[in-house]
Amino acid sequence: MSKKHVYSFAEGDGKNKHLLGGKGANLCEMTQIGLNVPPGFVITTEACLEYLDRKTLPAGLLEVVGNHIRLLEEKTGKRFGGEYNPLLVSVRSGSAMSMPGMMDTILNLGLNATTLPGLIKQTNNERFGYDAYRRFIQLFGKVALGVPDALFDEEFDEVKRQAGVKADVGLNAGHLKEVSERFLNVVHRHTGKPFPSDVFEQLEIAIKAVFNSWMGKRAIDYRREFHITPDMANGTAVNVVTMVFGNMGNDCATGVGFTRNPGTGENEMYGEYLVNAQGEDVVAGIRTPKPVQAMRQEMPELYRQLVELRDKLEAHYREVQDYEYTIEKGTLYCLQTRNGKMNAQAMVRSSVDMFSEGLISKNQALLRVKPEVLEQLLHPRLDPNHAHKPLAQGLPASPGAASGRCVFDADQAEILGRAGQKVILVREETKPEDIHGFFASQGILTSRGGKTSHAAVVARGMGKACVAGAEGIKVHTRARQATVGEVTLREGDVITIDGSTGDVYLGEIPTIDPTFSDELKTVLSWADDISHLQIMANADTPAAAQLALDYGAMGIGLCRTERMFNATDRLPIVVEMILAHTLEERQAALDKLLPIQREDFKEIFKIMAPRPVTVRLLDPPMHEFLPGEHQLEDELRALEQYRMMVRGRAAAFGALNVSCGSDNVSEEQVNAVIAKKEMMLRKVRELYEVNPMLGHRGVRLGMTYPEIYEMQIRGILEATAQCQKEGVPVAPEIMVPQVITSQELRIVKASVDKIQAEIENQYGLKLSFKFGSMVETVRACMRAQELAEVAEFFSFGTNDLTQATFSFSREDAENKFLPLYTDHGILKDNPFEVLDMNGVGALMQMTVERGRQTKNHLKVGICGEQGGHPESIRFCQKIGLNYVSCSAPRVPIARLAAAHAKLLEK
Numbered sequence: 001m002s003k004k005h006v007y008s009f010a011e012g013d014g015k016n017k018h019l020l021g022g023k024g025a026n027l028c029e030m031t032q033i034g035l036n037v038p039p040g041f042v043i044t045t046e047a048c049l050e051y052l053d054r055k056t057l058p059a060g061l062l063e064v065v066g067n068h069i070r071l072l073e074e075k076t077g078k079r080f081g082g083e084y085n086p087l088l089v090s091v092r093s094g095s096a097m098s099m100p101g102m103m104d105t106i107l108n109l110g111l112n113a114t115t116l117p118g119l120i121k122q123t124n125n126e127r128f129g130y131d132a133y134r135r136f137i138q139l140f141g142k143v144a145l146g147v148p149d150a151l152f153d154e155e156f157d158e159v160k161r162q163a164g165v166k167a168d169v170g171l172n173a174g175h176l177k178e179v180s181e182r183f184l185n186v187v188h189r190h191t192g193k194p195f196p197s198d199v200f201e202q203l204e205i206a207i208k209a210v211f212n213s214w215m216g217k218r219a220i221d222y223r224r225e226f227h228i229t230p231d232m233a234n235g236t237a238v239n240v241v242t243m244v245f246g247n248m249g250n251d252c253a254t255g256v257g258f259t260r261n262p263g264t265g266e267n268e269m270y271g272e273y274l275v276n277a278q279g280e281d282v283v284a285g286i287r288t289p290k291p292v293q294a295m296r297q298e299m300p301e302l303y304r305q306l307v308e309l310r311d312k313l314e315a316h317y318r319e320v321q322d323y324e325y326t327i328e329k330g331t332l333y334c335l336q337t338r339n340g341k342m343n344a345q346a347m348v349r350s351s352v353d354m355f356s357e358g359l360i361s362k363n364q365a366l367l368r369v370k371p372e373v374l375e376q377l378l379h380p381r382l383d384p385n386h387a388h389k390p391l392a393q394g395l396p397a398s399p400g401a402a403s404g405r406c407v408f409d410a411d412q413a414e415i416l417g418r419a420g421q422k423v424i425l426v427r428e429e430t431k432p433e434d435i436h437g438f439f440a441s442q443g444i445l446t447s448r449g450g451k452t453s454h455a456a457v458v459a460r461g462m463g464k465a466c467v468a469g470a471e472g473i474k475v476h477t478r479a480r481q482a483t484v485g486e487v488t489l490r491e492g493d494v495i496t497i498d499g500s501t502g503d504v505y506l507g508e509i510p511t512i513d514p515t516f517s518d519e520l521k522t523v524l525s526w527a528d529d530i531s532h533l534q535i536m537a538n539a540d541t542p543a544a545a546q547l548a549l550d551y552g553a554m555g556i557g558l559c560r561t562e563r564m565f566n567a568t569d570r571l572p573i574v575v576e577m578i579l580a581h582t583l584e585e586r587q588a589a590l591d592k593l594l595p596i597q598r599e600d601f602k603e604i605f606k607i608m609a610p611r612p613v614t615v616r617l618l619d620p621p622m623h624e625f626l627p628g629e630h631q632l633e634d635e636l637r638a639l640e641q642y643r644m645m646v647r648g649r650a651a652a653f654g655a656l657n658v659s660c661g662s663d664n665v666s667e668e669q670v671n672a673v674i675a676k677k678e679m680m681l682r683k684v685r686e687l688y689e690v691n692p693m694l695g696h697r698g699v700r701l702g703m704t705y706p707e708i709y710e711m712q713i714r715g716i717l718e719a720t721a722q723c724q725k726e727g728v729p730v731a732p733e734i735m736v737p738q739v740i741t742s743q744e745l746r747i748v749k750a751s752v753d754k755i756q757a758e759i760e761n762q763y764g765l766k767l768s769f770k771f772g773s774m775v776e777t778v779r780a781c782m783r784a785q786e787l788a789e790v791a792e793f794f795s796f797g798t799n800d801l802t803q804a805t806f807s808f809s810r811e812d813a814e815n816k817f818l819p820l821y822t823d824h825g826i827l828k829d830n831p832f833e834v835l836d837m838n839g840v841g842a843l844m845q846m847t848v849e850r851g852r853q854t855k856n857h858l859k860v861g862i863c864g865e866q867g868g869h870p871e872s873i874r875f876c877q878k879i880g881l882n883y884v885s886c887s888a889p890r891v892p893i894a895r896l897a898a899a900h901a902k903l904l905e906k
């Protein structure tokens with residue numbers, strides 16, 4: 001017997017999402033825990049993969065499907081293709097990972113000329129029957145037969161026009177019958193064949209269409225964007241489910257809900273429903289639904305049952321659920337449940353709440369919150385003091401504020417977004433095929449649909465601001481404009497949307513940075529209690545140090561001293577130092593820099609006390625502090641002209657024998673400026689290197705200009721001495737960049753020792769600090785044992801180490817060929833973003849082992865950009881690093897990632 005490809009809901013393993021898809025597994029599980037789920041069965045993802053591979057359904061599959069249909073017939077007392085009491089089914093996609101709206105679903109399958117009268121007789125509702133029929137023909141036609149939606153819409157609009165009605169509900173049975181006939185003709189004309197009437201043929205075509213949708217463009221795009229790999233989800237399952245109808249009358253309804261508020265995380269009934277409607281009406285945003293609270297008055301008994309359903313779902317899954325239900329003639333059915341996608345704020349709040357409610361453990365609460373989602377909490381909010389009046393209001397569908405130029409279709413959003421423009425995608429409603437427009441936009445605004453419409457769900461998942469159902473806005477997509485009363489918004493006009501309030505404004509409104517909620521502080525403090533890795537920040541100035549501290553940094557892992565050189569009051573002194581002809585001249589410039597650096601260090605050490613601050617000695621090539629060659633040449637040309645003018649004017653005044661006044665620039669003054677610029681140009685040419693990043697930088701500068709490093713070391717140690725004198729418990733660390741041999745370290749260390757002795761003598765105290773090395777060259781990795789004889793700590797500079805390991809220029813790779821490498825899967829990730837564990841990581845692991853052979857407890861960290869990336873952090877934990885250091889706003893993400901790394905450690 002070949003593999004089992006079909007499972008009834010009563011027998012499928014609710015935990016096996018890989019095989020049954022998330023939806024299928026949950027339908028099985030819900031059935032098995034006693035919830036009222038319409039009977040059905042799941043065709044596995046394995047069957048899908050076999051079909052996609054061989055282009056034909058697995059042998060015997062249709063026969064087994066037929067047997068399961070017979071079981072459904074027994075359970076429901078209905079007949080598939082039957083003249084009386086016909087069985088209709090939905091055919092739904094569902095993979096192991098939730099991909100909302102990315103694949104296809106067909107409803108009302110099983111309708112044809114024979115079964116339709118049966119359905120009408122059984123429900124005694126002709127309008128309902130034709131409504132179901134026309135929906136089925138359109139959906140089946142579009143999804144399974146590839147007939148464009150627009151062809152159906154034209155016919156539908158024509159019938160509405162002739163009937164003189166605007167909304168679908170205005171159409172009677174006769175109109176819908178005509179719509180159905182027109183739709184059948186559309187299919188015949190477009191496909192050259194009549195619409196399939198055999199219900200088993202319909203089912204076969206539908207199963208194949210759902211399987212094929214796994215390889216549809218939008219599903220592929222979605223998987224690429226969200227890094228869904230085959231080991232996370234491979235193929236889609238097909239769920240064949242008995243249809244239940246929410247549109248048989250006013251004792252019917254359909255709705256979607258979250259077990260908690262997905263915008264805030266609050267523990268409350270949340271969702272929307274529509275009376276007398278089919279599920280797709282809610283999700284597609286065709287009619288604006290009512291909040292679930294309204295059901296309390298409208299259908300009190302069903303509301304009670306719904307609360308019970310929601311409580312059961314959460315108690316069973318111990319996770320916030322996103323569920324769909326239908327009420328058919330007073331009976332509540334649960335159609336689907338899955339883990340709810342929520343924004344970061346809601347995730348954090350519900351984690352803390354669910355822990356206090358005893359639903360989950362602290363570790364589970366931590367693991368629920370994916371570190372990356374915290375990024376959303378770093379999003380800006382509108383300045384609450386702004387005085388702008390909203391232009392329109394919609395539903396607050398996904399929090400955060402965003403400004404940008406209006407664009408009216410996803411393609412244009414993609415083009416402008418890629419060109420670096422900020423855009424807001426403005427649509428009547430969005431559909432899954434608009435997904436590329438979402439990626440490119442700052443925010444989404446729709447004029448129709450609710451908080452669970454496609455636009456709202458997708459934007460929330462992406463952490464983008466969204467205002468949905470702003471009905472005061474009329475969107476005219478073709479004309480590329482929208483109108484709000486008298487105001488016309490044209491493509492390119494700037495608007496601001498506030499996804500937390502639903503307000504829409506004309507123009508750009510200032511935003512303010514977010515603050516941490518108490519719940520986030522709680523989660524992060526739990527994370528810190530569990531983590532093994534320390535989380536440091538890369539910060540170069542006192543202001544940046546303060547910010548890092550606010551984000552919870554446990555120290556500074558990298559203070560790039562050269563960044564202090566760039567301030568406008570310092571740069572001229574640095575230039576003076578570079579242009580110096582003699583050691584004396586250079587020393588004079590360094591003497592001016594010393595107090596400046598010392599004061600900066602003091603301030604940073606004090607802000608961070610008692611936490612460590614790792615100060616890196618000068619690293620970049622000197623030419624970086626001078627203007628570019630072309631700029632200097634241009635300036636010199638302009639100065640030459642200016643000199644001619646000054647000379648000409650002096651000659652003219654001389655000829656007239658008049659004085660040209662004391663406040664005029666003299667030729668001598670211009671000459672002095674020219675001479676300085678010429679000197680700079682000569683220096684720039686002298687310093688020119690073909691590969692400056694591999695040239696005269698890092699500790700090589702310290703070897704050739706020891707006086708520069710001496711000034712910096714003195715600055716650090718004097719600052720330390722002064723802080724210690726004041727009783728501030730500072731913990732500085734001196735770090736040497738670009739090291740390749742222990743000899744370099746020994747030379748710098750000798751100068752540290754000399755200056756240390758002088759300062760200890762001068763201040764009468766023992767200095768407390770560490771001396772260490774960056775590891776960012778391949779040779780440093782290979783010589784780690786020797787480096788560890790001198791260094792008390794290592795810090796991996798994985799920006800340079802990646803450059804060196806790949807032989808990729810870190811300046812050029814990302815703009816030139818790297819996108820192709822990642823797009824084509826030659827490399828899984830950009831190694832400058834995500835640590836290349838197999839290559840760079842292997843070197844790091846070896847370095848740690850070798851270094852610790854010399855010094856058992858050698859402290860080792862990472863300070864390259866990858867240090868803030870959750871996956872990289874897991875690797876750092878695995879190879880035994882002590883800390884990671886990243887940019888300040890990523891510190892909260894890294895704190896949580898470090899806790900995950902510890903909890904998920906094997």
Ligand code: PEP
Binds near residue numbers: 560776863
């Ligand atoms: C590194 O190379 O990873 C590093 C932190 O130094 P920089 O980026 O300043 O070269």
Ligand code: MG
Binds near residue numbers: 737776797799800
């Ligand atoms: Mg570096």
